Amino acid sequence: MGEMSTTPRYVPSPGEMVFVSIRCIQARYLLRPSKRVNKLILGVLAKAQKKYEVRVFAPAFLSNHGHMLLWFRDAEQQAKFMHFVDGNIAREVGRLHGWKGKFWDGPFASTIVANDEASQVKMLRYLLEQGCKEGLVARPQDWPGVHAASILLSARNPKGIWVDRTGLYEARRRKGNQGKVRPLDFEEELELKLSPLPCWEHLSEQEYLERISEIVQEIEEKTAARHREEESRPLGRGAVLRQNPRFEPDEPKQGPLPLVHAATREMRRRYLEALAIFLRAYREASSRFRSGEKGVQFPHGCFPPAGPFLRAHGPPAT
Structure with a gap:
């Protein structure tokens, strides 16, 4: 047999921050925000966090892809967490839309984030820009789906819904329960606990909120300036919510992923x-x-x- 065809996943010991991305098949809008979709995504993340003890710093899910800043102690924890997240989001959101085929474009992509402040803040900023840089909303917190901006600015951990499909299936199988099983009885509200960036763990809650607010304000001003220059306007929340989840846009070209997200040459080296x-x-x-x-x-x-x-x-x- 020849040499391996893909680079093995690598998380340096004793753990690192990782930037993870997942994309819908054919760039379809299968993750298009709605109250139910948002709750299901948060519920899956919260269940996975509880099951695998992963630190979550920031999530952002647009209509056809999601990004997350996470902390993994090793590649095994990363694989188990992402397998759970990918599979259960595909199952629950796919079921909601009546989508039977393949849900994701491929395996999740992950890149290590260097452990210095500049690198970590750079990737948080990139994640907070989601929705604005694509011309969808004027402010990060205007995105109607799961987004770190609205979550972090609220200073509260979000809550989602986890559906116990195994329990629901078993209840429906039991003799005499036909027509008596309520799916709602097998839903559990779970809290997704967000951690501060490692480089900002020393900050108070108020100081952390102020740092986030400053970044969000800069993104808002940058977005407004770009729209003025281009004489354009964002699509807007309403138009986003009206999009068909099955819509297949032109797939954007994805460049090769960097081997590490680092703000300086020295950290990259x-x-x-x-x-x-x-x-x-x-x-x-x-x-x-x-x-x-x-x-x-x-x-x-x-x-x-x-x-x-x-x-x-x-x-x-x-």
Whole structure:
């Protein structure tokens, strides 16, 4: 077998902030905001957070993609959390829209965020710009869906709905319960707990709110200036809410993801060096493992590849 076709997911020990993105199939508006969609997304995130103990800093879900700033201790925790989130959002929101096919465009994308203040704030700003930079709303907090701006400015953790599909299914299976089961009885309200950026953990709640408010205000002013220059106006909340979730727009071209989000060359260099060491060790171990060598040691924090086919000795069965 040849060399691995994809780069293994990498989260340096003992954990790092990660910028994660998920995109709808064919860029369709399957995540178009509504009260129910918003509650379901928040409920899935809250359930995943509780199950896998992941720190959530900021989420932003537009109509056809979502971004999140999260903290993972390793690649295994990242994989389990995102598998749960991807699968359950697809199931619940897909069910709501009667969508039967593939929901996501592909696996989630993730990029490490350097642990300095400039890098972390840069990525928070990018996430807070969602909705404004696309020309959809005039202010970040105007976006009618799940968005870090409205959540953080409220200074309250948002609440969502988790649907216990297993319990609902079992209740409907029980003899004599036909027509007596209320789906509402299998919904649970859960709180999504947002953590402050690691670089701002020392701030008081009021100081943190002021920092967020300053960024949001700068984004609003930048957005207004751009619309004046272009003689344009944002689409607006109402038009967003009227969009068809099944609509398939022209897919925007996505450039290659950076290997690390870093605000300075020095921070980028440090992370790329660490990644290079990890990849060299992984590829060397992978090559030996795929050739059939036993007892190969892989670097900590990775998923070993599938092994070679083990052919039985002796003549083939007739």
